[in-house]
Amino acid sequence: MNDDLPAREAIFGAQHDRIFDRLTGLDPDLATYIRDFAYDTVYERPGLDLKTKELLACTLLLSLGSPDELRTHLRGAMRAGATEQEVRETLLFAAPFVGFPRVVAAFAQLRALLHPRPGS
């Protein structure tokens, strides 16, 4: 991980342009707000390292029940230096707070990321 990269490049890696192209295809202003406010403003704040931020992002998306965005940030957490074990600990930690169904759904996204099946 290169600390001089914008956070969004560090966590999305080779998927960066595809992710923002998809958002632009949904709505150009939406893509701009996500890039400028969520990433280039909030994610770029100092005070927490990128790995911690990505673990917080996974927790927030687990809690919301947003499977696609969760998978993106599970990958992002590992790109930002989290080990698979740290990601697993983060998901397990949520169970007493939000219950098992959200945690099971989150681990299903992690499995899909770690063991992609052909065609899915």
Next chain:
Amino acid sequence: MNDDLPAREAIFGAQHDRIFDRLTGLDPDLATYIRDFAYDTVYERPGLDLKTKELLACTLLLSLGSPDELRTHLRGAMRAGATEQEVRETLLFAAPFVGFPRVVAAFAQLRALLHPRPGS
């Protein structure tokens, strides 16, 4: 912070017994489950340090909208070694994911913790 302490003693400090007495007063089995499962099982897992766990807890409680528990874990995060700035960063980080109203409510808890008013 003494790493040999159970996590619940490290994060609740002098409030520990009062917190569990209150839970026992609500329901003794509930108190047992929270102590044995949430704290002595899940919180004691290795792999993430206690400060990171408490920042995740604050994020989960911000997302749930649970003000009392959030205040307890904002204090816990600082007992576990998080600076006030790290706590603020954690709360701000949630804004793009869950919106401003939950974040404003979380900062109101932080302010109440940092600047308690007489009688409240």
Next chain:
Amino acid sequence: MNDDLPAREAIFGAQHDRIFDRLTGLDPDLATYIRDFAYDTVYERPGLDLKTKELLACTLLLSLGSPDELRTHLRGAMRAGATEQEVRETLLFAAPFVGFPRVVAAFAQLRALLHPRPGS
């Protein structure tokens, strides 16, 4: 419990008129919809007994995080024949599904109902 009573009279008892007067004071049409649709249509359906319905209501309100309505239906469950223990079991049962914070908040309502403090 008199099975010939409307469900809303059975579960609200002496509070019935006060509860609907308060709703009418909020909005008369809202009060009408709650009375005619929620109570006189949905609650009056056969197939589940009133005690089971009230335990389901407590579960739904625990999950929503609606403390005032929850307290009303905790009382309603006991008026419909649920023992204190059955109510406690219902609240505890939710913990693995929605996590502890919602359950703790629900037990705080139960305690306030069972042990009202002067002035609260």
Next chain:
Amino acid sequence: MNDDLPAREAIFGAQHDRIFDRLTGLDPDLATYIRDFAYDTVYERPGLDLKTKELLACTLLLSLGSPDELRTHLRGAMRAGATEQEVRETLLFAAPFVGFPRVVAAFAQLRALLHPRPGS
């Protein structure tokens, strides 16, 4: 849009019967409640025009995270006279309140409605 039509015919158009046939297939009483209470009672209230109601419906379904119903009401909003731009503004407006993940999911439904792919 013909103001003499029931709101549900105005917003569902040619899909009206298919939508209610599907609901009846799920549960006949559920279909009756949705038709009689949600549509023929609440939607028929005066005071807000149908376009505004459909934009509110889209906002509520975005917030709930109900993709299928959201798509139905995105189409309904446009049948009720909302331009594509007004629908986009409605979805973007939600971002500061509920965060980006719900808004991204909503725009994915809008895109699927505007650019249906063969077989989906």
Next chain:
Amino acid sequence: MNDDLPAREAIFGAQHDRIFDRLTGLDPDLATYIRDFAYDTVYERPGLDLKTKELLACTLLLSLGSPDELRTHLRGAMRAGATEQEVRETLLFAAPFVGFPRVVAAFAQLRALLHPRPGS
């Protein structure tokens, strides 16, 4: 239903091992917590019969919007002795509390369970 069986065997029946194998495949500790805490501790508590517990579980999962787990427990409720009509009543009962979209989604899971389509 054999009362000597663990609740999880009574409600999952022939799917029991497949369900826990899947959870173990997601994360072995997650599977252990769900088995030991959610099922062998909370589900085994006396005070409510298994049918009532499963109806509560369906209500919680309807409220959470967790379709896969809901389908599992709709089946579990019927294995625990609930009639199809009691399950339908349970789902309908939630409408005034959490609104129609969650209830429609729950009935879609019930239909899929009662009328599975080839290949789905």
Next chain:
Amino acid sequence: MNDDLPAREAIFGAQHDRIFDRLTGLDPDLATYIRDFAYDTVYERPGLDLKTKELLACTLLLSLGSPDELRTHLRGAMRAGATEQEVRETLLFAAPFVGFPRVVAAFAQLRALLHPRPGS
């Protein structure tokens, strides 16, 4: 309402400075993000009039269950030109989508706004 005013001045009126001073007291960067992104960027977008935006805001805050912010925007909706009746219609409209408890809580905020009690 003066269309040349920033939306936040039009909807907050004489409370504007107090509202932002409170947010700054919670966290200066939070206040900046809410002012610059939520208000001066998203609220200033053309395409929907301010009254419609405020009705959407009330709907979002009703759905989130954020009572303080809801009261602020109920007042804002009326400042932006919504009649009391339009606000009531907006709150009632949410009932079939999110259920009665959230709507009752919203009307309690409306009543507190319309009929403030001394000391509250």
